[in-house]
Amino acid sequence: MSVLDSLAGTATAGTLYGIGVGPGDARYLTLRAAGLVQAVDVVAYFAKIGSPGNARRVVAPLLVAGRAEVRLEYPVTDEVPADSLDYQQKIGAFYRETATALAALLRQGKSVGLLAEGDPFFYGSFMHMWRRLSADFPVEVVPGVTGMSGCWTRANLPITWGNDALAVLPGTLGENELVERLRLADAAVIMKVGRNLAKVRRAVETAGLLSRAVYVERGTMADERILPLAECGTTGAYFAMVLIPGEGRRL
Structure with a gap:
């Protein structure tokens, strides 16, 4: 053996x-x-x-x-x-x-x-x-x-720095609740985007985080797509998520 x-x-x-x-x-x-x-x-x-x-x-x-x-x-x-x-x-x-x-x-x-x-x-x-x-x-x-680990690695996006607190949120949450939770987090991963993409984008923009948000579709797979959330349409793939990196302590 x-x-x-x-x-x-x-x-x-x-x-x-x-x-x-x-x-x-x-x-x-x-x-x-x-x-x-x-x-x-x-x-x-x-x-x-x-x-x-x-x-x-x-x-x-x-x-x-x-x-x-x-x-x-x-x-x-x-x-x-x-x-x-x-x-x-x-x-x-x-x-x-x-x-x-x-x-x-x-x-x-x-x-x-x-x-x-x-x-x-x-x-x-x-x-x-x-x-x-x-x-x-x-x-x-x-x-x-995890899918999110594979996605932020493929996006070349360190997700948490220093004391950053990471929130993992399902995109199925209501829009107002997404906004509230995003405002409390230093960094965030939004799962289950798919048909919720338009709502997720509005929530991210309302929380003032659109400039940092990255959309990753089918991360690590052959048909992977990575682009700024601001450039996305209104419907995402089933295997997709949004990443918002933290801006914590960097030495």
Whole structure:
């Protein structure tokens, strides 16, 4: 066994693995994550209707022929407001059904690697499986490079200096609340931009931060876009965020 093999380890029967696959470039996977993608009995991943699944795309170079896969297709994503009753009912039912399906595999003694974009415990669907399954089955969470870390690195944008306080905000917040929270932060990352881009831009401008704000779309991926927020249109990509670097102590 090579040093890399020993570091990556093996998969244990009947265990659920939440595998953080990083921001989009497969080269940013940890050794443990890459090893598990190749070692688990079943690779499971979430995907939007009509999409191959972003997390699955990231690990595609590591998948071996014949590996069992389970595609978990969301009934809705950003086409329905996340705070609507319709969204919550559909997604809640989907998570319950998904947990039941994964539990069946685990009871069969299968090791299951559930892929998670970025880090599994950071705005990820994996958390909803962890909440439902961790009391009954062994679960290992494999941390990953967050999307925001990948994005500010690709944008060549140091995000916090000295005593800067960083705020991570979902773009789904109301416009006034975004403005209030941005005014309190030294530096900020706004996630879940997508169809909220116009609102996010207005909030950033109202908070007086537009000149520092950078829009990053599909950071670290082949079709990456990086530009000042002031030059953006009104609709962003699903995998996009806005970065506002701090201006703290520089020695």
